[in-house]
Amino acid sequence: MLFPKYGKERKVIHEILWFGRYRVLSEIGQGxxxxxxxxxxxxxxxxxxxxxxxxxxxxxxxxxxADILNHLKHPQIPTVYDIEEDDEYYYIVEEYAEGESLEAVxxxxxxxxxxxxxxxxxxxxDILEYLHRIKPKPLIYQxxxxxxxxxxxxxxxxxxxxxxxxxxxxxxxxxNFGTPEFCAPEKSRYGKISLQTDIxxxxxxxxxxxxxxxxxxxxxxxxxxxKATRAEEAERYLTIAQFxxxxxxxxxxxxxxxxxxxxxxxxxxxxxxxxxxxxxxxxSLTTYLNQQKVxxxxxxxxxxxxMQKLIQSGGFAEEDGLxxxxxxxxxxxxxxxxxxxxxxxxIEVLDYGRDIAQAALVKADMFVLVLGSRKWEQDESYLAxxxxxxSENLVLVCNYGDSRLxxxxxxxxxxxxxxxxxxxxxxxxxKEKERLFGGMLAKRxxxxxxxxxxxxxxxxxxxxxxxxxxxxRIGKLYDQRLR
Amino acid sequence: MTHLAVALANYTTSGLGEKTACVEIGxxxxxxxxxxxxxxxxxxxxxVFYYPDYSKERxxxxxxxDYERIILDFGDAYLSCREExxxxxxxxxxxNLNPWQxxxxxxxxxxxxxxxxxxxxxxxxxxxxxxxxxKAVEKEFQIKVEEIPIVQDACCIQGKYFSVFHLxxxxxxxxxxxxxxxxxxxKI
Numbered sequence: 001m002l003f004p005k006y007g008k009e010r011k012v013i014h015e016i017l018w019f020g021r022y023r024v025l026s027e028i029g030q031g032x033x034x035x036x037x038x039x040x041x042x043x044x045x046x047x048x049x050x051x052x053x054x055x056x057x058x059x060x061x062x063x064x065x066a067d068i069l070n071h072l073k074h075p076q077i078p079t080v081y082d083i084e085e086d087d088e089y090y091y092i093v094e095e096y097a098e099g100e101s102l103e104a105v106x107x108x109x110x111x112x113x114x115x116x117x118x119x120x121x122x123x124x125x126d127i128l129e130y131l132h133r134i135k136p137k138p139l140i141y142q143x144x145x146x147x148x149x150x151x152x153x154x155x156x157x158x159x160x161x162x163x164x165x166x167x168x169x170x171x172x173x174x175x176n177f178g179t180p181e182f183c184a185p186e187k188s189r190y191g192k193i194s195l196q197t198d199i200x201x202x203x204x205x206x207x208x209x210x211x212x213x214x215x216x217x218x219x220x221x222x223x224x225x226x227k228a229t230r231a232e233e234a235e236r237y238l239t240i241a242q243f244x245x246x247x248x249x250x251x252x253x254x255x256x257x258x259x260x261x262x263x264x265x266x267x268x269x270x271x272x273x274x275x276x277x278x279x280x281x282x283x284s285l286t287t288y289l290n291q292q293k294v295x296x297x298x299x300x301x302x303x304x305x306x307m308q309k310l311i312q313s314g315g316f317a318e319e320d321g322l323x324x325x326x327x328x329x330x331x332x333x334x335x336x337x338x339x340x341x342x343x344x345x346x347i348e349v350l351d352y353g354r355d356i357a358q359a360a361l362v363k364a365d366m367f368v369l370v371l372g373s374r375k376w377e378q379d380e381s382y383l384a385x386x387x388x389x390x391s392e393n394l395v396l397v398c399n400y401g402d403s404r405l406x407x408x409x410x411x412x413x414x415x416x417x418x419x420x421x422x423x424x425x426x427x428x429x430x431k432e433k434e435r436l437f438g439g440m441l442a443k444r445x446x447x448x449x450x451x452x453x454x455x456x457x458x459x460x461x462x463x464x465x466x467x468x469x470x471x472x473r474i475g476k477l478y479d480q481r482l483r
Numbered sequence: 484m485t486h487l488a489v490a491l492a493n494y495t496t497s498g499l500g501e502k503t504a505c506v507e508i509g510x511x512x513x514x515x516x517x518x519x520x521x522x523x524x525x526x527x528x529x530x531v532f533y534y535p536d537y538s539k540e541r542x543x544x545x546x547x548x549d550y551e552r553i554i555l556d557f558g559d560a561y562l563s564c565r566e567e568x569x570x571x572x573x574x575x576x577x578x579n580l581n582p583w584q585x586x587x588x589x590x591x592x593x594x595x596x597x598x599x600x601x602x603x604x605x606x607x608x609x610x611x612x613x614x615x616x617x618k619a620v621e622k623e624f625q626i627k628v629e630e631i632p633i634v635q636d637a638c639c640i641q642g643k644y645f646s647v648f649h650l651x652x653x654x655x656x657x658x659x660x661x662x663x664x665x666x667x668x669x670k671i
Contacts, residue, residue, distance in 0.1 A: 308500050318649065321498075321642020335497025337529040340642035 017042070018091065019084050022050060031162065033059025038096060047096040048081065052089045065161050066092045068139065076127050076157050097159050099152025102205075106146055112213040117221065118251045121206050122244065123156040124149055128198050129240040137166040140193055144201035145182040146208060167194070185231050196233040199243055203228025203236070220250040252293060266364040270352040272384035273377060277399040278370045279306055282351040283328060283426035285368075288437040290327040291429060295346040297322065298330030302353035307332035328427050356387050368395045370420070371409060373402035385413060395440060484577050485513045487608075488556035489531075490637040494648045496530040498640060501551035506534040506542070508567070509560035529638060539567050561591060569598065573653050574605035578628060580612035580620060592624050606651060 016024040022039040025047075029036035034053045041048060053062045069080040069092075082093040102120065105111050124144070131139040142163045150157040163178060178187055184200035187193060207225040210217055224246050230236050237243040267285065271278030282298055289296035300307040307323070307330060310316070316323040321340030323330055331340055342348065352359035359367070369388055371381040388394055396417045398406035403419050410417040418440055421432040485507070492505035504525070507514045514535035518526045525534045532550070545553055555571065557564045568574055576595060578588040588609075595605060608631040609617060617628050629651070634644055 305500050318645055321645050332500070335493075335500070335530050337493030337497030337531070337638055338640045338642075 018050065022048065022093070024050075031160075034062055034162070039093075047098070049078070049094045049096045051092040051094065053092070055085075055088055055090065060090070062162055063090045063092070065164070068161050068164050069094065071134070072131075072139075072161075074127065074130050076123065076155060077130075077161075078157065078159055097150040097152060097157040099150045099157070101147050102149040102151055102209075103146035105151055106208065106212045110214050112209055114213070114218055114221075117206070117209045117213060117218075118247065120149070120151070120156060120209065121202070122247060122251075124158065124205065125202060125240050125244045125247065127156070127158045128202060129244065131164075132195050132198070132240055134166075137168055138195065139164055139166055140195065141198050141201075142187070142193065143178055143182075144198060144205060145179045146205060147179075149205070165193075184233075186233060194233060195239065196236045199228050199236050199240065202240070202243065218250070221247075224250060265347060266362075267347065267349045267366040267368065268352060268359050268362060268364040269349060269368045269370065270356045270359040270384075270388075271354050271370040272356075272372055273380040274354050276354070276370050276372045276377065276380075277420070278353055279351050280423065280426045281368065281370050281397060281399070281420055282349050283330070284420075284423065284429070284433055285437060286330060286349045287326065287328045287427055288429055288434065289347060289349075290329060295343050296329065296349055297342050297346045298328065298349045298351065300331070300333040301350050301358075302355065303333065304353065305333065326427050327429075356384055360388055360391070364393065366393045366395060367391050368397055371396060371398045371406075371417070373398045373400045373405045373419075375405070378405060378408075381409065385409075389413075397440075484558055485511070485556055486634070486637050487575075487577060487631070488554050490634045490640060490644075491648060491651065492531040492533075492554050493529060493638055494640045494645070495552045495554070495652070498645065498648070502532075502549065503530075503552045503554060504532045504534060504545055504548075504550045505554045505556065506537045506545065507556050507558075508537055508539050508542075508564060509556070509558035511558040511560075512536055539564055542567060561594060565598075572603070573651075574600075574603070575651055576605050576607050577631070578607055578609045578612070578620070580609045580616045580628075582613075582616065585616060585620070588620065589623075592620070592626070596624060606653070608651065 018024060018039065021042045023042055025038045025040055027035060028038045028049065033056065034051055036049055036051045039048050039050050040046070051062075051065070053059060063083070066080050066083050069078065078095040078097055080092060080094050082091075084091040084093070128141060128144070131141055141158070141161070142165065143160060144158075148158060148160045150159055180188065182201045182204045184193075184197045185191075187197060203225045206221065207229065210221055210225060224243070227246075228236055228243060237246070269278050269282040269285070279300075279302075286296045286298040298307075311323055311332060316325050318324075321331060321334075321338070322343075323332070331342075334340060350359070350362065350364070356369070367388060369384060371384065372378065385396070394415075396409065396413070396415055397420050398409060398417050399420050400422050406417045406419050409415075418436055420436065421430065423430065423433065488505055488507075492503045495501045495503045505514075512535065514533050517535075518528065518533070520526050520533075520535055524537070525532050527533070534545070537545075542555070555567065557568060561568065576591065578591070579585075580588055592607075606629065607626050608629045610631045610633060612628065612630070617630075620626075621628055629647070631651075632644060632647060634640065640648070
């Protein structure tokens with residue numbers, strides 16, 4: 001069951017045969033009153049881990065691990081095969097979890113990427129969730145630490161259920177064991193253990209991983225770890241499911257640089273004149289954001305029934321009043337007699353067509369003005385710009401990819417003007433469009449390039465960590481943790 | 484029945500953007516209790532044109548107007564309005580399948596089944612019907628009875644009911660397109 005210890009040479013034992021079938025290969029772990037060996041089944045040639053537990057009164061209770069493991073059926077928990085005994089010892093024959101312990105992996109900080117942290121913690125959380133959902137009584141693992149998490153070919157495995165206990169067995173002797181570094185405060189003060197005890201250890205594990213990572217520290221992950229490791233049980237996540245959902249949300253956030261909920265909720269798209277391509281741009285933007293796994297819904301605000309005509313042309317799937325086509329999701333202009341609910345946390349892309357005056361009345365996080373790029377369209381563009389000039393979140397886009405006029409607009413207005421490429425199919429994304437939207441959304445206020453934590457104030461206060469934005473934000477708390 | 488007609492009218496007007504008339508025929512007079520008709524014999528609500536207590540002889544007048552959809556609510560006057568019903572593009576029969584009302588549904592179905600509908604088969608619907616009774620009726624009359632959900636507010640249709648209205652109105656069902664699978668190339 002246990003794993004090869006890193007940094008220590010295995011004690012190789014030759015010529016010992018247990019019960020006529022297990023050849024002892026080496027000692028792979030040692031605990032209080034128990035030793036674990038790697039053995040090989042003589043007949044089957046399979047590797048097994050054998051935990052040898054002393055029969056002395058103070059250690060004999062550890063045999064209950066076999067009973068617990070016998071109840072558990074999970075691919076990421078070792079299977080117990082057999083129990084043997086002689087005059088001095090009990091022997092639990094278990095599945096050998098091949099791989100490296102997380103503790104060993106953490107020594108090489110370059111391995112600990114954000115992706116690795118997410119997937120490892122999510123898998124451990126899955127195992128704990130399984131344990132907590134066991135009926136009639138949930139099982140509390142109680143001994144979660146990096147040493148007990150094995151990273152192998154088949155993913156993560158959790159080993160050593162020596163002090164795991166069912167929830168209502170509180171107050172028994174074995175529950176006061178554990179590794180102080182990962183132990184919840186209620187355990188050290190002999191309090192009542194609960195589901196939150198494991199959540200605390202999981203939070204500690206997450207914190208360890210973040211601090212040992214060579215990548216830029218994720219503030220969102222640190223926040224999750226912080227909440228999971230609160231001293232008061234009530235202040236932590238109540239269930240592993242809550243912890244997981246926070247983790248998944250953070251994962252989505254970090255995977256998509258454009259997913260900035262606080263910045264983008266409502267995007268208005270309006271054109272300087274009719275037929276300038278505002279609807280085309282709005283559809284393309286919606287398709288792009290949805291492709292980036294950011295829930296976005298296009299809403300038609302023009303009276304021209306463009307969307308209705310599109311729907312009638314076919315190729316759309318209806319779902320609760322929302323129409324889908326590939327990555328595009330949109331709703332036509334509905335009348336008063338219909339109410340359609342948008343998905344929670346969805347970004348709205350409002351297409352106002354040429355109705356700039358109406359669009360200017362609506363408060364939005366981003367106002368995209370699509371300008372014409374032909375010579376006979378420039379007068380209208382100048383007029384349209386005059387109407388929205390000074391808007392806080394104005395983004396100017398020149399249609400059809402003609403950069404000459406766009407450059408002129410930029411020079412005259414002293415503002416950045418993006419060039420939307422000539423495009424045939426708004427529902428499909430091209431590399432040019434992806435590049436445009438990616439740049440346009442990332443360069444917004446508060447985005448990656450405008451990190452407020454790179455300010456001079458922070459640089460002065462933390463001179464040694466200029467590039468480490470994480471330390472700048474967390475400040476003293478981070479320093480305390482490092483100590 | 485009037486509730487369904489009003490809901491359908493609101494759906495076609497606000498959801499599909501069609502100019503719709505909701506016409507009450509059969510003299511049950513429920514719409515006139517809601518609002519009083521103006522000079523031209525109709526009143527409007529949320530873009531829908533309602534014609535309360537309309538006589539069936541004047542239906543051609545409506546057909547000659549610029550309505551994109553006309554919803555005729557015949558109430559329970561099947562026998563008296565049989566010819567008009569047969570002229571409609573879409574016939575929806577709402578059945579009451581409560582155990583104490585099944586006899587009325589069976590009576591209506593027996594009458595309907597005596598007609599020759601050809602390719603324009605009527606659509607049967609039931610609200611809140613027990614599965615057992617619905618199955619029994621379906622088996623007895625060899626028909627399919629659609630389950631119609633309870634729409635709380637007929638004047639504000641929620642997105643979740645759109646698929647049912649699509650079905651009732653006989654619009655082409657919009658479905659997700661299947662991706663074409665390209666067969667593996669065989670090595671020669």
